[in-house]
Amino acid sequence: MKVLLVEDDQFHASYLQDALAEALPEVTEMLHATDGAAGEAEARDARIEAVVMDLQMDGRNGIEAARAIWAERPGTRILFWSNYSDEAYLRGISRIVPEDSAYGYVLKTATRERLKLALRAVLLEGQIMVDREIHRLQRRSASPRNALDDSEYAVLLDLALGLQDKLIAERRGMSLRTVQNRLLSLYDKLGVDGEEIGPALNKRVKALSRAFTTRTLNVETLESAQRDYERWLAGRARSVH
Amino acid sequence: MKVLLVEDDQFHASYLQDALAEALPEVTEMLHATDGAAGEAEARDARIEAVVMDLQMDGRNGIEAARAIWAERPGTRILFWSNYSDEAYLRGISRIVPEDSAYGYVLKTATRERLKLALRAVLLEGQIMVDREIHRLQRRSASPRNALDDSEYAVLLDLALGLQDKLIAERRGMSLRTVQNRLLSLYDKLGVDGEEIGPALNKRVKALSRAFTTRTLNVETLESAQRDYERWLAGRARSVH
DNA sequence: AGAACACTTGCGGGCTTCCGCAGTTTCTCT
């Protein structure tokens, strides 16, 4: 059995290697990549079927790498292992997991035993295993009060990029007023006006600010949204001539 | 000689302990705290004069802890050891270093030899030692093109919190128009309009967005600015009755 | 089928923001 580790921090990588060797004696070959792009290449070349993936890496991050790997071989088993319980990362993952594939999510603060358990369960048995703390987060983000549905999330990304209402309307195919309605519910859900007694705020900016502090958004997500936007812009320019 | 380690990641902490033992046999006592608040208390109680401090920690971060420690005993020698080369952290540090105290900054990606060198140089010899990569960043941030001066930075923080022009003017004691001038130069320096051919943007939001992607700002800085703002608000309410 | 509810859209008004123009103050040289 071959396993690929994708992890850019050397201490964490060597800890992982030890734990993996202990947990899975059936591993015959252990590959190691230190960023998402190298991980993708490695997975393709070596026809890897089991991966342990860090999420937060310089350059190409774990989510993007996982998406690329699953696009080629949806059966690949991936265990995500990360410090970060950011909602932004979770949202990214739940969006790309193929229906029938095995994956797991373990926090780096988990005990060695729990890590080893997850390694066996996901990589060997093909189970799905999500750390309890993560699960709690996902539940919270799915609770009616704070859940952003996909279209609100899309508008949030556009807002974060600095697009004006009219442009968002064009990009998302909604009327101006509908965009503004979405913004209103965003302000509500992000708690922009929430019980603060203070003076009036610039809601647009405050919404972005809260999206960051509540980990609904993070820098990587923002950068990837920017790339999407530029691609769309290029397409639009072509179609308008 | 007593040394205090403040580091919340267990792998990094144990690596640090090893390196410290190798580099400084004269250390007789090694204390360990896992967050900023505990680090402060430990430093005070044990009358610590040498600290190795992680910057990025949950709860109270390294910058705030260092400020508190230096406020009590400016002679304390502090070596910052961190993954993060964010400008936001650097700006924080250069603001609080007492004129005559010894400090250093080493990246976690540095070799063991370089770390040991920095440990000896800063903690034992009281030298100042800054990783070359960090130094490069500081220089860039001091270059005329992108440098935000203190008052621009203050306005950026207020903007990020969602304050409106009028409120910023009140808080910072400037006229409304001056605040707007600051904003204009912020937009310029953050490249809000920079050679992008795309449609017009919401500059306020885009400025915040760019501040994040260029690492001028990060979530911790934002949260601490929010606390400052709330304190100011409370004071203002009292003085107005 | 009909009632209740949610979502979308246009209109309009009050407010904020961006920014050019021009006068005044403050800083910085020689």
Added chain:
DNA sequence: AGAGAAACTGCGGAAGCCCGCAAGTGTTCT
């Protein structure tokens, strides 16, 4: 001290944003 540069300030207008109101469309119950 005096000249020139840089920063600060008020005014005013165009554009964008926030949002209440009301009419239209679609969905889900009973």
